[in-house]
Amino acid sequence: MKQQSPAVLIEIADSIAILRFNRPAERNPLSRKTLLELNTLLNELKINQNIKAIIFTGSEDVFLSGANIRELAELNPSSALAFSHLGQQLFQTIADAEPITIAAVNGYCMGGGLDLALACDIRLASQTAVFSHPGTKLGIITGWGGTQRLPRLVGTANALEFFATAGRYSSTKALEIGLVSLISDPVLDAAIQLVQTIGTEKRRRAANPAPQGS
8 A cells, every 4th residue: 555645744955944735635634644743843843953944835726724624523522622732732832933933825724724824923925825714614613723813913803704704815815914924926935035034033923922722
């Protein structure tokens, strides 16, 4: 049986670690396997003193599509709580990381994928990027810190619109409300250039403390 390639690919060059989500055929879901792979990679990067920036990006036309709905349907109250804690702790690890963290959003950025982008210091988008928190259509809400981070970034009214309507927002709208700071293609190149511009010291975000609950 052919072994499946990693869900998250890593490339390190010039003190920049690029983590690329690698399940485009499945819309890059944040399955438990993907979260655990990502956790392992981040723990390895934490002890690498040469890394000055971590860039997250996707593949083809999708950044991340959030939790795997089939996995969610199989959760019981206990496993659902554990899954929520796994994502919360992982995204807080991203928020607390010593290197600069950048989400280079290359396409669809949905649900938990948006939560991951929110945990980063900086978000950049391609022209074709699309942002959404679609959980309300499924009767669920994100449990990975997005309900805390999004209103701090874009304001309560804009965040409520995201969560209540499950609407899809273009990169232009995301820039307008402050969800992203730049639209550029190729977005990964823009992220690398930004790292080279701002240097080695992380510009910490005072407005991104640990979420209290979700």
